[in-house]
Amino acid sequence: MSTTSNPDLPPSVEFRSRMDSAQEALSRHGFAGLVVSPGPDLRYLCGYDAIALERLTALVLRPQGAVLVVPRLELPAAEASPVLGLEVDLMAWDETADPFRAVSDLFGERATVGVEARMWAAKSFALAATGLHVVNGDELLGSLRLRKSAFEVAGLRAAGIAIDRVHEQVPGLLRPGRTEREVAFDISQLIMEAGHVGVDFVIVASGPNSASPHHAVSDRALQAADLVVVDIGGTMPSGYCSDCTRTYAMGEPDPAAQAAYDVLQLAQDLAVQHVTTGVTTAQIDVAARTVIAAAGYGDLFIHRTGHGIGLETHERPYLVAGDDTRLLPGMVFSVEPGIYLPGMFGARIEDIVACTESGWERLNHRSRDLLAVPI
Numbered sequence: 077m078s079t080t081s082n083p084d085l086p087p088s089v090e091f092r093s094r095m096d097s098a099q100e101a102l103s104r105h106g107f108a109g110l111v112v113s114p115g116p117d118l119r120y121l122c123g124y125d126a127i128a129l130e131r132l133t134a135l136v137l138r139p140q141g142a143v144l145v146v147p148r149l150e151l152p153a154a155e156a157s158p159v160l161g162l163e164v165d166l167m168a169w170d171e172t173a174d175p176f177r178a179v180s181d182l183f184g185e186r187a188t189v190g191v192e193a194r195m196w197a198a199k200s201f202a203l204a205a206t207g208l209h210v211v212n213g214d215e216l217l218g219s220l221r222l223r224k225s226a227f228e229v230a231g232l233r234a235a236g237i238a239i240d241r242v243h244e245q246v247p248g249l250l251r252p253g254r255t256e257r258e259v260a261f262d263i264s265q266l267i268m269e270a271g272h273v274g275v276d277f278v279i280v281a282s283g284p285n286s287a288s289p290h291h292a293v294s295d296r297a298l299q300a301a302d303l304v305v306v307d308i309g310g311t312m313p314s315g316y317c318s319d320c321t322r323t324y325a326m327g328e329p330d331p332a333a334q335a336a337y338d339v340l341q342l343a344q345d346l347a348v349q350h351v352t353t354g355v356t357t358a359q360i361d362v363a364a365r366t367v368i369a370a371a372g373y374g375d376l377f378i379h380r381t382g383h384g385i386g387l388e389t390h391e392r393p394y395l396v397a398g399d400d401t402r403l404l405p406g407m408v409f410s411v412e413p414g415i416y417l418p419g420m421f422g423a424r425i426e427d428i429v430a431c432t433e434s435g436w437e438r439l440n441h442r443s444r445d446l447l448a449v450p451i
């Protein structure tokens with residue numbers, strides 16, 4: 077039974093089992109405990125979407141139990157989160173107290189504690205200054221988050237539907253003379269209207285700018301024959317993120333651009349079809365890269381094929397040479413090859429894909445053809 081008021085969050089039993097898994101893993105990692113400050117790991121473990129500020133908020137997991145250390149002025153916010161239903165002791169600290177000492181006192185002398193990789197350096201230094209042996213807990217937490225539960229996959233599926241709805245409306249925003257910035261402003265509004273609670277990024281890269289994969293926006297005005305790479309994402313009320321790229325053409329595309337695009341589309345499709353249990357993430361990267369290289373564009377595919385996605389837009393696993401994560405059902409990641417000709421044009425196609433018991437499931441469904449916008 078859920079004790080949370082947010083229907084988008086999983087039931088308490090799911091949070092509790094995540095914390096149990098983390099607690100069970102402590103001894104394997106040689107940790108006396110984990111200290112988790114506000115961010116995606118805290119949200120993953122207990123559903124508390126706390127603001128990261130200079131005052132210490134931290135979930136302290138030890139084999140014998142869980143304690144949420146929280147500034148007294150934020151106690152109401154903590155109590156309104158799912159934490160109350162999770163057998164977590166709340167320890168409120170007053171303005172003149174030393175919360176780092178309070179955390180340290182939960183452990184023995186020189187105890188080894190893991191902290192999440194997103195903890196502010198100032199906080200991990202302050203914990204270390206109390207005498208704790210502070211180490212990187214990212215492997216423990218990252219490996220838990222690597223495989224999504226059915227609830228998490230459903231959250232990512234809903235995020236995919238929401239961002240598809242935005243892409244559906246993008247062609248209507250693309251007109252010669254409008255700037256990338258103007259288009260991006262409209263897209264930001266549509267991302268919110270589609271059900272996200274936050275806009276994470278909006279890339280509108282037109283003409284030569286489309287050859288820069290992480291171009292954001294500029295005041296360049298769209299022109300006839302431009303390719304326009306639109307890569308957009310936001311966060312849903314569940315905390316799960318969307319991320320989807322489509323490439324549009326302003327009127328009929330140049331034959332050279334269309335030819336490169338056809339190769340890209342084939343590469344993206346073949347890479348998705350390689351997704352199945354037991355294949356490594358590096359092998360998915362190779363599947364995309366082989367098609368692009370065979371057509372002579374190998375040097376122009378300058379980034380990895382994809383990244384995991386969940387409570388963060390970019391998280392493990394990474395689809396890149398050297399990442400030998402073996403796919404398992406519940407792993408969710410982008411498949412987003414691109415081809416970039418500096419000074420001319422670029423194109424990228426990105427879907428979020430879930431590894432399933434029977435193979436794969438795309439979570440984005442808009443056409444992957446190069447869509448010629450009438451001008």
Ligand code: ZN
Pocket residue numbers: 307308309319320321426
């Ligand atoms: Zn993207």
Ligand code: ZN
Pocket residue numbers: 319383410412426
């Ligand atoms: Zn992406």
